[in-house]
Amino acid sequence: QVQLAESGGGVVQPGRSLRLSCTSSGITVSQNALHWVRQAPGKGLEWVAAISSDGSFKYYADSVRGRFTISRDNSRKILSLQMNSLRPDDAAKYFCARDESDYASSRWAYWGQGTPLTVSS
Amino acid sequence: QSALTQPASVSGSPGQSITISCTGTSDDVGGYSDVSWYQQHPGKAPKLIIYDVDNRPSGISNRFSGSKSGNTASLTISGLRNEDEADYFCNSFRTSDTFVFGGGTKVTVL
Numbered sequence: 189q190v191q192l193a194e195s196g197g198g199v200v201q202p203g204r205s206l207r208l209s210c211t212s213s214g215i216t217v218s219q220n221a222l223h224w225v226r227q228a229p230g231k232g233l234e235w236v237a238a239i240s241s242d243g244s245f246k247y248y249a250d251s252v253r254g255r256f257t258i259s260r261d262n263s264r265k266i267l268s269l270q271m272n273s274l275r276p277d278d279a280a281k282y283f284c285a286r287d288e289s290d291y292a293s294s295r296w297a298y299w300g301q302g303t304p305l306t307v308s309s
Numbered sequence: 310q311s312a313l314t315q316p317a318s319v320s321g322s323p324g325q326s327i328t329i330s331c332t333g334t335s336d337d338v339g340g341y342s343d344v345s346w347y348q349q350h351p352g353k354a355p356k357l358i359i360y361d362v363d364n365r366p367s368g369i370s371n372r373f374s375g376s377k378s379g380n381t382a383s384l385t386i387s388g389l390r391n392e393d394e395a396d397y398f399c400n401s402f403r404t405s406d407t408f409v410f411g412g413g414t415k416v417t418v419l
Contacts, residue, residue: 295357299354
């Protein structure tokens, strides 16, 4: 079965940290860039971060730059998102997506089902 | 980072054609061919339906087509069907190696 699966979401207080993970099964990801995308309840999609296939290039949305760090471990097929200094407006469902390019493009053919994050005191 | 501009809603009757616009700037839609469209049904993950402005992934109906003129990309759905009722988002590469989505368009089949 082809899938990406996110995990690590939950409820966290403002200012705290959390780490999300995305694992793959049934598809290869080592030759593909990977992305994190989020969606607040009832809102649209927001691109968060991307990482090239070999992990050498990382890109961030202005809203998370300096607070979030994207990383990957190709040997374990794991994509991660370390989120620090969390704010209430970071609350959303977080999706991982596989880019069809090794660098970064907007062609994301495979998506996970998302993991929810709530930021509240 | 301001989002690309899409109409909030578009509707049509079964069998009709509808077009959704996606307006950006020369720093994104107008400057690159890296424009894609995603379909999202409630509670589901987005699904890629158009990439590189006018290309369809394998398995996507040819009722979906994309185009671009200047800073505006468009998605046309022809022969509208009930199952096309969903939210649609455009996405573009943007200068400085970032990506930007449109605000989303809710398609209603009357």
